[in-house]
Amino acid sequence: MAAEEQDQSDLEKRIIEAFEVFDHAGNKSIDVREVCTIVRSLGCCPTEAEIQEILVAVEDQETSGSVQLDKFLPVMKQIIQENRLQPASPEELLKAFLTLDPENKGYLTKDYLSKAMMEEGEPFTQEELDEMMAIAIDGETGNIPYEYYINQLMVRITDENVYELAKKIKPPETPNKPTISQLLSNL
Structure with a gap:
């Protein structure tokens, strides 16, 4: 198997493995409510609006x-490759x-960051905020030293992420579309 085919296969395998964690019946089908968790477990960071777009594309x-695996797999593969x-x-x-x-x-204070995360942009849930604060807060000061927190978030995982796998895959060739001048010259 060529390296690119192996990378393609590895990416598909990662998506399938994430999907299968929630395929409790083993019938290559999951509950639509699990899609967000699967997408995020792959290392993707969608907004709620982007999750809704994915749901529209994959829901049976x-x-x-x-959601069927045969519909989910190509959509996620394309998202990651793009x-x-x-x-x-x-x-x-x-x-x-x-x-x-x-x-x-x-640094930021816990109260200030909590308020911003709950009220600005796409708000966090209380559970998401609690999870974040458990890592972000300095136990001695009670504040969030954000450069340290960013470093905590960026700890390198030894396994390649799905975006690194996708970079190794050559994108499918698209046919050359004629330019406007070429189309006009044919008239």
Whole structure:
């Protein structure tokens, strides 16, 4: 098997393995409510609106409320190969924290960050906020030293992420579309 075919197979295998964790009946079908968890377990960071778009693309129309692997796999593979839904880079995270810290103190208070995460943009749930704070808060000061927190988030996993696998796969060739001038010259 060529290296590219192996990479293609590895990416598909990762998506299938994530899907199968929630395929409790072993029938290559999951409950539609599990899609968000699977997508995030693959290292993707979708907004709620993006999750809804995925659901529209993958939900089984005949069996409402379920998603079949044969429909889910190509959609997720395409999303990953197009580098959509990638997590923010450390630089983007730092820029966001610096925006919240105009005095450049190097930290945010728990109350301030909690309020921002619950009220601004796409709000966190209380459970998501509690999970974040468990990692982010410095036990001695009670504040969030955000550069340290970003480093905690960026700990390198020894296994390649799905986006690294996708980079190794050559995108499918698309036929050359004629330019407008070529189309006009044929008239």
